Amino acid sequence: MSFEVDIGYSSRRGPREANEDFAGAVHAPRSEESRGLIAAIADGVSAGGHGLEAAQTTVIGLLNDYFATPATWEPTVAMDRLITAQNAWLADHNRRRRQDGAMTTLTALALHGQGYTLAHVGDTRAWRVRHDEGAATPLTVDHALDHPDLRSRLTRAVGLDDYVRVDYMQGELRVGDCFVLSTDGVHGVLKPARLAELALAGSAQQASDALVEAALAAGTRDNATALVIRVLGLDARQxxxxxxxxxxxxxxxxxxxxxxxxxxxxxxxxxxxxxxxxxxxxxxxxxxxxxxxxxxxxxxxxxxxxxxxxxxxxxxxxxxxxxxxxxxxxxxxxxxxxxxxxxxxWHGGRTLEQLQAQARQEGTRAPVATVVAAAVQICKALGRLHRQGVVHRDIKPGNLHLGEDGQWRILDLGVALSGRESAAQRELHAGTPSYMNPEQWEGGLPDAGSDLFALGVVLYQWLGARLPYGEIEPYQSGGYRRDPVALSRIRPDVPMWLDHLVRKAVARDARLRFETAEEMLLALERGAARPIGAPGATPLVQRDPAALWKIALAVSLIFNALMVVWLLFLPR
CATH class of the missing domain: 3.30.200.20 (Phosphorylase Kinase; domain 1)
Structure with missing residues (x-):
């Protein structure tokens, strides 16, 4: 069953001079339908008429940017980043306006897979209505002073302070669930049983209209806004x-x-x-x-x-x-x-490992232009992966596949890190030793730079038919105590710009390497037009931190040996 909802929205000014409520809902863009939808409602508060601006910018900013965050982010992470940024912007504007500042409440609901995520600040509310429950179930708690005469005084709101604390809640979805997002002009005058009765009547649009009309008829003193969402079908798996x-x-x-x-x-x-x-x-x-x-x-x-x-x-x-x-x-x-x-x-074709094995049997080498074209495709794919917050952790020839359609693809995300993997997977020392950057053997954590180092090793091996640091065994760091031989010395047809680029990618010092896939891609695309400089030799002390102690020990042994010879064999 595909993800499907029925949405209704209604908002009325009521007895107020202006309507400072704002609400909306947005589906995920095409090709990303599995991310579901997000809806939000806000009730602006101000002394100078800027309440609608606060509510509108907060809701629109959240709805516009939510699906621009990486698909691998947890919904609470995406919401928190966006709400925090909006709060900082609004708080800064309030400092400049001083007495004419504005703030807003916010209740946002993201539907995804077979579950939902709720974010809440202020006294707007989210309700869940089910046919078998009789009354609407509140999913939020108001952030307002608990006193009959001070309930309009908010203790939390977007724009109130430099830092906003957001309540989050997650739950399971069922087909037939109905969610109601309301401002206090609606739930302040309607009891939960009445709210549930109206929310389930007719279509979602008819239900939202009925809720607002009922609030106005009950004598609400505020703007009245209701957003009704009914779940007709569940989304893709999460x-x-x-x-x-x-x-x-x-x-x-x-x-x-x-x-x-x-x-x-x-x-x-x-x-x-x-x-x-x-x-x-x-x-x-x-x-x-x-x-x-x-x-x-x-x-x-x-x-x-x-x-x-x-x-x-x-x-x-x-x-x-x-x-x-x-x-x-x-x-x-x-x-x-x-x-x-x-x-x-299924894609017909072969992995780079298979292509290299065939080349060894035939005694041939891949043309330099072929390697560069493949590196551009792979670098672009790595950039897409990293922008989604994912680290592959095992880039090697066996995981790079050339399809019959001429497209290079990255295979096997089995040990990849997304931020949502289990602790055991995160702590696993994964990867193929000869393609792992030396920092990981020194206790460092894998990151996007680890993938770029591994790609550099792949390119060096592809061009030079050898590994830059030789075969590295698990927990063996001795191989990194020498700099890689220049590719142009191994294979004269490798241009200097490409030699410098590959050696920069596999430099012993992480500070000398490419920082992002986009930087490496730019260097590949520019080629000889704007070559990068040759990487300098890594200092001996950096390649082998114990080198000074070894040199000092050798000098001491030689000095002691000379003293023994002088004392025992030379005339006094």
Missing amino acids: LHDELGDARRLMPPAALKVGELLDGYQVTALVADTGVHRLYQARELQSQALVAIKTLHPARASDPEERAMLAHEAWLGQRVSARGEPGFVRVHPRAGQASALYIVFD
Whole structure:
């Protein structure tokens, strides 16, 4: 079932001279429908007529920018960043206006997957109405003074202070749930039972109109605004849904060619790493080829491995949701799936590891222009990944795939970091040793720079047929005690600008490397037109912090040996 809602909105000035309420709702843009929708309501407060401005800018800013945040961000993180920024802007304006300052309440509701997230500041309210509950259930608590004569005095509001404290709440969605966002001009005069009765009558628009009319008839003294949202269908799956499947479902047993799995017929076993198995299969309904990734039966009962597979399924859907090149599209798993697995689009072609193995057998080398063109595509894909707050952690030739369509794609997000992975996955020392930056062996954490270093190692190996620091074994940092040999000395057809670029990417000193994928991409695209300088030699002390002690020890031993010879063998 696809995500579907019915939305109604109504707002009236009431007895006030101006209407300072504002509300709205926005669906996720096309290609990102899985992110659901966000709705918000605000009630502006001011002494100089700027209340509507505060309410309007707060709601519009939140609705416009919410889906511009990375899809991998938790809804509470995205909301908090945006509300905090709006509060800072409004508080700064209030300091300049002094007596004519303005502030606003805010209640925002994001619907996503099979759940919702609520953000709340002030005395606007969010209600949940269900047919079997009889009365509307309040989901927020007013931030106002608890005194009959002072209830209009807010203790929290957007723009009131330099820092705003926001209440957050998350819950589970059901088909048929009805949410009502209201200002105090509505809920101040309507009881919860009456509010529920009106919210469920007719369409969402009819319900919102009825709520506002009922508030006016009941003698409200304020602006009256109601936003009604009814859930008719649930959205695409979210991380908590995938984790639930990981706990509930078992990976399939070893599959043979011809066997069926939930509408897919296995056509080949592609890989078996001892941790995962990758199959080629054909979807019976569309006859399209797909790839199915699941856990090896020996790892089937490992809860951490199952959680990592669930995280990879969720992250793969988010990263490929925009349809941008550079990644393999992940198919959402059907709700009636009988086992735990991930389904990807199938792309014919070979990995860079396979291409390099073939080149070694044939005694050939990839043309420099081919390597540069591939590096540009891969760098763009890494930039897209990093902008979504994701670190791949295992860039290597085996995870870079050239499709038959000529497109390079980054494979395997199994150990990637998104900020929402489990603690065990975050603490896992993942990656392939020879492609890991030296800081990780010294206790540093992987970041976007780790991926760029790994890409630099890949390019060095691709061009020079050797690793810049040789084969690195786990926890062996000795290989980093020398600078890489210039590629132009290994392969004369490598231009100097490319030699400098690759050696900058794999520099021993992290401060000398590229900071972002965009910086590296710009250097690749400019090429010889605007070459970067040659990286300087890394000081011995930096390459080997114990070097001074070793030199001092050697000098001491030589001096002592000379003293012994002088004392024992030379005439006095």
